[in-house]
Amino acid sequence: MSALEAVDLVRTYRLDGVSVDALRGVTLTVEPGEFAAILGPSGSGKSTLMHLLGCLDRPTSGVLRVGGVEVAGLSDAELAELRNRTIGFVFQSFHLLARTSALENVALPLVYRGVPRAERLARARAALESVGLGHRLDHRPSQMSGGEQQRVAIARALVGEPEVLLADEPTGNLDTRNGSEVMRILTSLNEERGVAVVLVTHEPEIAAHARRQIHVRDGLIEADTRS
Amino acid sequence: MRRREAFLIALEALRVNRMRSGLTMLGVIIGVLSVVILVSVGTGAKDTIEREISGLGSNIILVVAGRLNVAAAPTQGRLTLEDAAYVGRVVGDPSRVTVSLQSGETVRVGQAEQFATVVGTDHNLPNVFDRPLDKGRHLSETDVDTRRRVAILGAEVADRLFGDVDPIGRQVSIAGARFRVVGVYATVGATFGVARDQEVHVPVTTAQRLFGLPRLNGIAVGASGPDEVEPLQRRIVSALEQRHPGEPFSAVTQTQLLGTIGTVIDMLTGVLAAIAGIALLVGGVGVSNIMLVSVRERTREIGLRKALGARQRDVLTQFLIEAVLLTTIGGIIGILLGVGGSLAIGAFTPVPTSITWWSIALAFCVSAAVGVFFGVAPARRAGRLDPVVALRAE
Ligand SMILES: Nc1ncnc2c1ncn2[C@@H]1O[C@H](COP(=O)(O)OP(=O)(O)O)[C@@H](O)[C@H]1O
Numbered sequence: 001m002s003a004l005e006a007v008d009l010v011r012t013y014r015l016d017g018v019s020v021d022a023l024r025g026v027t028l029t030v031e032p033g034e035f036a037a038i039l040g041p042s043g044s045g046k047s048t049l050m051h052l053l054g055c056l057d058r059p060t061s062g063v064l065r066v067g068g069v070e071v072a073g074l075s076d077a078e079l080a081e082l083r084n085r086t087i088g089f090v091f092q093s094f095h096l097l098a099r100t101s102a103l104e105n106v107a108l109p110l111v112y113r114g115v116p117r118a119e120r121l122a123r124a125r126a127a128l129e130s131v132g133l134g135h136r137l138d139h140r141p142s143q144m145s146g147g148e149q150q151r152v153a154i155a156r157a158l159v160g161e162p163e164v165l166l167a168d169e170p171t172g173n174l175d176t177r178n179g180s181e182v183m184r185i186l187t188s189l190n191e192e193r194g195v196a197v198v199l200v201t202h203e204p205e206i207a208a209h210a211r212r213q214i215h216v217r218d219g220l221i222e223a224d225t226r227s
Numbered sequence: 228m229r230r231r232e233a234f235l236i237a238l239e240a241l242r243v244n245r246m247r248s249g250l251t252m253l254g255v256i257i258g259v260l261s262v263v264i265l266v267s268v269g270t271g272a273k274d275t276i277e278r279e280i281s282g283l284g285s286n287i288i289l290v291v292a293g294r295l296n297v298a299a300a301p302t303q304g305r306l307t308l309e310d311a312a313y314v315g316r317v318v319g320d321p322s323r324v325t326v327s328l329q330s331g332e333t334v335r336v337g338q339a340e341q342f343a344t345v346v347g348t349d350h351n352l353p354n355v356f357d358r359p360l361d362k363g364r365h366l367s368e369t370d371v372d373t374r375r376r377v378a379i380l381g382a383e384v385a386d387r388l389f390g391d392v393d394p395i396g397r398q399v400s401i402a403g404a405r406f407r408v409v410g411v412y413a414t415v416g417a418t419f420g421v422a423r424d425q426e427v428h429v430p431v432t433t434a435q436r437l438f439g440l441p442r443l444n445g446i447a448v449g450a451s452g453p454d455e456v457e458p459l460q461r462r463i464v465s466a467l468e469q470r471h472p473g474e475p476f477s478a479v480t481q482t483q484l485l486g487t488i489g490t491v492i493d494m495l496t497g498v499l500a501a502i503a504g505i506a507l508l509v510g511g512v513g514v515s516n517i518m519l520v521s522v523r524e525r526t527r528e529i530g531l532r533k534a535l536g537a538r539q540r541d542v543l544t545q546f547l548i549e550a551v552l553l554t555t556i557g558g559i560i561g562i563l564l565g566v567g568g569s570l571a572i573g574a575f576t577p578v579p580t581s582i583t584w585w586s587i588a589l590a591f592c593v594s595a596a597v598g599v600f601f602g603v604a605p606a607r608r609a610g611r612l613d614p615v616v617a618l619r620a621e
């Protein structure tokens with residue numbers, strides 16, 4: 001069974017009577033443990049695709065299955081639970097809660113899963129240690145570098161032990177050194193834990209870390225190559 | 228997500244935004260504070276007046292000529308000493324009927340002088356009113372019958388004119404006539420704004436001659452028990468109206484006086500509390516406003532929470548609890564400040580205050596309700612936010 005299975009996904013935005021076809025029929029399968037990069041110029045529909053794959057949004061048409069479950073039949077609450085259990089997100093701009101410690105930030109997904117506090121914090125601590133931030137537990141986002149903040153975000157994506165990690169331009173706000181550190185962590189997560197990673201980027205050097213490159217242009221898949 | 232978690236998240240969000248939280252609470256704090264203080268001042272005033280009226284004595288009926296008007300000073304009516312004697316026969320016990328004729332006069336002792344309310348009354352006064360003596364004696368029947376120039380001084384008059392000297396047996400001059408002091412009343416305080424310690428009592432017959440007034444201001448009757456008060460009141464009025472056909476007479480009992488004044492004060496307190504309640508509502512509108520701003524500002528946070536698995540309900544609950552926490556914490560602070568303020572007013576100003584538990588309970592419940600009522604709209608908006616839109620917001 002595939003981790004993610006998209007068949008002919010279409011997403012059309014309507015804004016003030018103008019409609020934008022962000023995705024025009026994307027068919028794509030991501031297997032468990034895979035490491036894929038979605039490549040394409042800005043505005044090609046990469047983020048839209050990632051939001052659909054992550055069940056943050058619903059397609060205008062087409063079918064999406066997550067872990068074999070057809071998403072269209074799920075309520076918003078069921079979708080929220082599906083996200084919580086099977087998908088981890090990493091965003092370009094980190095999206096950490098300000099004035100909240102790294103530990104609490106990382107523990108947040110477990111709050112919505114109803115995990116007791118002590119267990120939550122223990123798992124958050126372990127996740128932070130696995131990204132090399134065992135010494136930054138009580139730091140707030142404003143007290144950390146961009147690279148550290150993104151690693152906190154990765155720890156947060158990991159803490160719920162998802163099957164798929166979706167990363168939208170995770171290195172976009174980082175310098176080269178921090179960027180490659182983040183890529184090193186994502187690679188080792190994929191290799192050691194077997195988490196499927198779907199990485200969105202417009203930089204070929206970053207995409208080169210993945211074994212599979214999916215090229216998107218104007219809302220369509222242009223090429224899908226494995227190295 | 229469990230309730231406790233939602234509660235902790237909301238509390239944390241308030242802590243993180245504590246500046247804004249404090250300012251938002253301010254409206255609620257001021258509203259609750261005003262409600263508590265105004266109600267306690269109103270209740271204090273009512274308690275004081277009730278205590279004063281009860282302090283007069285028990286089961287008292289006051290009879291005057293004409294239509295009764297609580298607000299106006301007693302007018303010199305048609306009542307005479309003969310009417311008082313007649314009322315004594317109606318009551319069946321003349322010793323429970325006393326009279327009053329008042330005039331403001333200057334009382335002198337040597338160089339010292341003091342303005343006092345000179346009251347012409349009789350020997351039955353202590354049978355009707357609680358008027359304990361500090362020294363000397365009350366008026367006697369002979370004092371009244373023979374128009375003696377004797378006087379009993381209120382505590383304050385005695386103190387001002389004689390200081391530490393014992394006034395008994397000494398002379399005072401009232402409206403140019405010399406009187407001998409035979410008694411001094413104990414301190415009783417004010418009733419109804421009437422400073423009873425500034426009174427001087429003289430025989431009513433002496434007063435009528437001195438002031439040149441043949442009439443009385445009023446007759447007071449002491450009923451033998453609480454059950455007798457109202458029937459006796461009706462009997463006295465109809466007997467007087469039969470005696471003087473075509474002329475109205477009125478009688479008011481202590482209970483009626485208490486009731487009327489209590490109602491008036493309750494109404495005033497109610498109006499003031501309602502105004503303060505409006506302040507509380509305005510505070511609620513402020514909460515609603517700031518919660519909406521807060522939802523907008525925290526759009527990204529909401530999107531993130533949803534991406535991480537928060538359901539619409541979880542976000543709604545969080546924001547609703549935030550609103551209710553804001554107003555109840557504000558309410559508790561307001562109550563504490565209101566109680567403190569009331570105690571301070573009671574201790575450091577002449578205004579009496581009395582803190583009532585119901586006003587505190589009401590203020591608390593209303594502030595919680597304000598939180599629910601004004602928190603629902605912003606919380607729903609937060610819950611409905613589309614996670615993608617929220618995450619893209621920068
Ligand atoms: N909420 C939206 N409303 C309208 N148009 C949108 C919205 N989100 C994205 N778009 C449009 O859809 C297209 C694809 O956007 P996006 O998926 O963000 O591309 P990428 O991530 O590859 O830069 C763009 O033309 C963008 O302007």
Ligand SMILES: [Mg+2]
Pocket residue numbers: 046047048
């Ligand atoms: Mg994008």
